[in-house]
Amino acid sequence: MKAWVYGEYGNASNVLKLDSNGTVPQVKEDQVLIKVVAASINPVDAKRMLGSQVKRLKVGDEVYGDINEKALDHRKRYGSLAEYTAVEESLLALKPKNLSFAEAASLPLVIETAHEGLERTGFSAGKSILVLGGAGKHVFGASTVAATSSTSKLELLKSLGADLAIDYTKENFEDLPEKFDVVYDAVDSGYRQVNAFCPSKNNDCQRAASKF
Structure with missing residues (x-):
């Protein structure tokens, strides 16, 4: 699969490289495999495969979420800038039907930040x-x-x-x-x-x- 990757610190325009030989991630028991449809600061994805402990979601659900929440606890080889990524079910929600993938991709972190500020x-x-x-x-x-x-x-x-x-x-x-x-x-x-x-x-x- 294709994925944007980096192997050093620096400006994104300099260190990000497109890797056309990436390996599709293997899901853990609490993860789902996501086919990425749109990505921004936050991922918006279409789910493809379930881990054995996934209970709330089913194969084929359209989901979105902030997959980098608690990044140290949920380390990933690939983020949302890849064709596929493995994500914990707890970090995902069903995409609202009235939103496109691109619209939903821009929301999770933005909503969280705005809501917290108002609170x-x-x-x-x-x-x-x-x-x-x-x-x-x-x-x-x-x-x-x-x-x-x-x-x-x-x-x-x-x-x-x-x-x-x-x-x-x-x-x-x-x-x-x-x-x-x-x-x-x-x-x-x-x-x-x-x-x-x-x-x-x-x-x-x-x-x-x-x-x-």
Whole structure:
């Protein structure tokens, strides 16, 4: 099989090599063999073979997940940048039917990071949120969702549920009169912009930033 491999540290463009003579992994008792359909930071795969201890999934299920979670406990010869990879069942979930493989491939680590950030701020139903550089969706029952983007993505923000879509190429969003309970910085734009919206009306604005 074909797989991207590396044998030394360095820039990915220099050390990653395409190996056309890779060996299809042998599954352990708690693993499934995955035929990789799409990959990004996270794998999205179609399952081909089951280990003897796999109970929740069946052959043919379309799955996705973060196969590098707890990497030291689940060491692998191949990751998701190979035609096949062996993955522990506990690291996989059934792919939602309404998502393509490419869409699902981009989600696991992103969802985990965003959800953890919101939890750390104590975000809950009824609170307002400003998302810097992100598509605002009505998560956790937010009272108000505002999000910033470039001009080309404004309609996407609105379609995903943003109450206020801000074009940062045309508007100085630091001058907006609104204050928010939570500011989520998805692009690491720094506290200069974040501070413009803090404190909120209850003087307790929470900040969260995501990095990959």
